[in-house]
Amino acid sequence: MNAVPGPRGWPLLGSLPDLTRDSPGFWMDLATRYGTVAVFRSGVETCHLVSDPALVGSLFQHDTQCCYKGRHTQRLASLLGEGLALLNGPPWRQRRQLLQPAFGRRPVSRWLDIVTAAWESQVPVWDEAAAHGQPVEMVTDLLRLTQEIIVHILFGRSVQHQVTAPILGAVDTLNRHLLRHLLREMVLGGRLNRWPLPSTRRFQTALATLHATLDGLIAGRNEGDQDEEALVAFLSNARDERTDARLTPAQIRDELIHFFLAGQETTAVALAWVIHYLTTQPTWAEEVASEADQMLSGRFPTIGDLSRLALTHRVINESLRLTPPAYGIGRRTSIAVELGGWRIPAESVVIVSPYVMHRHPDYWDSPTRFDPHRFSPSHPQPPRPRYTYFPFGGGPRRCLGRHLAMMEMLAITAQLARRYRFHRVPGPRVVPRGGMTLRPHPGVRVRLSLR
Numbered sequence: 001m002n003a004v005p006g007p008r009g010w011p012l013l014g015s016l017p018d019l020t021r022d023s024p025g026f027w028m029d030l031a032t033r034y035g036t037v038a039v040f041r042s043g044v045e046t047c048h049l050v051s052d053p054a055l056v057g058s059l060f061q062h063d064t065q066c067c068y069k070g071r072h073t074q075r076l077a078s079l080l081g082e083g084l085a086l087l088n089g090p091p092w093r094q095r096r097q098l099l100q101p102a103f104g105r106r107p108v109s110r111w112l113d114i115v116t117a118a119w120e121s122q123v124p125v126w127d128e129a130a131a132h133g134q135p136v137e138m139v140t141d142l143l144r145l146t147q148e149i150i151v152h153i154l155f156g157r158s159v160q161h162q163v164t165a166p167i168l169g170a171v172d173t174l175n176r177h178l179l180r181h182l183l184r185e186m187v188l189g190g191r192l193n194r195w196p197l198p199s200t201r202r203f204q205t206a207l208a209t210l211h212a213t214l215d216g217l218i219a220g221r222n223e224g225d226q227d228e229e230a231l232v233a234f235l236s237n238a239r240d241e242r243t244d245a246r247l248t249p250a251q252i253r254d255e256l257i258h259f260f261l262a263g264q265e266t267t268a269v270a271l272a273w274v275i276h277y278l279t280t281q282p283t284w285a286e287e288v289a290s291e292a293d294q295m296l297s298g299r300f301p302t303i304g305d306l307s308r309l310a311l312t313h314r315v316i317n318e319s320l321r322l323t324p325p326a327y328g329i330g331r332r333t334s335i336a337v338e339l340g341g342w343r344i345p346a347e348s349v350v351i352v353s354p355y356v357m358h359r360h361p362d363y364w365d366s367p368t369r370f371d372p373h374r375f376s377p378s379h380p381q382p383p384r385p386r387y388t389y390f391p392f393g394g395g396p397r398r399c400l401g402r403h404l405a406m407m408e409m410l411a412i413t414a415q416l417a418r419r420y421r422f423h424r425v426p427g428p429r430v431v432p433r434g435g436m437t438l439r440p441h442p443g444v445r446v447r448l449s450l451r
Helices: 016-034 053-061 071-080 089-103 105-132 138-155 161-185 188-194 198-219 231-237 249-280 282-296 310-322 354-358 402-419
Strands: 037-042 045-050 329-333 337-339 342-344 349-352 420-424 431-434 438-441 445-450
Touching: 016 037, 016 045, 016 354, 016 431, 045 053, 053 337, 053 349, 089 105, 089 231, 105 138, 105 402, 105 445, 138 161, 138 231, 138 249, 138 402, 161 198, 161 249, 198 231, 198 249, 231 249, 249 282, 249 310, 249 402, 249 420, 249 438, 282 310, 282 402, 282 420, 310 354, 310 402, 402 420
Parallel strands: 045 349
Antiparallel strands: 037 045, 329 349, 337 342, 420 445, 431 438
16 A cells, blocks of 8 residues: 655654644645545654545544554543543443433433523623623633533532632643643653643642542532532442442542533633624624524523524534534554555554534535534535534544533523624634634634623
8 A cells, every 4th residue: 555645744743843833724734735544743653634524434433443542642541530531442331331321411401500500690790891891701701601510510509619619720720731741742752741840840739639629529428418410429329230330439530520621611612612703793693692582582591492492503513613622533543444545554643623524625615604504404505424524523432521512502602692792802813723622812802782
């Protein structure tokens, strides 16, 4: 077989500078220049970007058979713990089966009142800003909102802020340093992460704070009234059907850390992108507001209402198409695989990018245009292959929290559009910037006015 095509890159570093500067743009360029499979070096690693829906589907279908979470990700397990996202093989399969019942479409509906309460606590802040014409930074505000939601989902409706404040501070530090930590693992075998650098010390201090606080919450579950719908209660009571084994306190803590890291930034960033598009597309903002007025009559939506917010759903889907927060999915091959006539050796990094596939001109008409009509059942368009759109991943490792994320996004988007008009604040053009999530840079600054 011929060698897989791709850029030569820099000595020692390969394409790491391009990847660090603009990973989604770099991947788009790779797909355009080199086709369905492209190879590049990232430090000492040989990586392959796959940009064909059939090949992406094949990888997802055989994910846990031919691929695994690689050694760089595994090094994170020594820091963040062995939660579901970092497990492989039978341990992953057993943990997934154990956790799955908590995250179906019906089970997550029991947390809608938590979303409602968090929304109501944020409204006075936005109302005051609207009354005084003060701009708000939506990424920051929505992170605060989703953090409040995930805290009460994980630990219960009655958990106090003074208990969770150290968690929020620690998670913020971890989120800011996690990508740097991962990239350092690709250079010099990760030795930089073992040097006593200031960023490394901050990372370690935040992690120690998080561990100590969570261990205290888990140990104190039996003291006083407990919310049995909290995820910590589910984790404490969950049993393996085959072995009757239960999670240890350390395993519960690891899962809580992973749920916290995964469950607040991605949703907040996704919501911020929705607000960005509604600000730049006021016609769509008016249509979402009109639908919310018609369906909700001024009240917060129920679970039954959410399924009827069809236009709002399409707006969210289109925002997730253009700017999926989880913009790249990486695996390491456990065996040599053949993809599209190319041989990928064992122990190679393989990347599939929702960002690239969602904007691929072979499958999307005017791919950079914001057009929620694409997701209308009546919209005339040729059928697209399955893996041209996969904001929550695919295969057996598909995002466990996708139903919770969509519930939050539908409820909050409808309420925001119904209550406020969004006015663009002059400033630099908002562009996607790759980090642990695909954030809007330099942010989403808007001025709100009450309807």
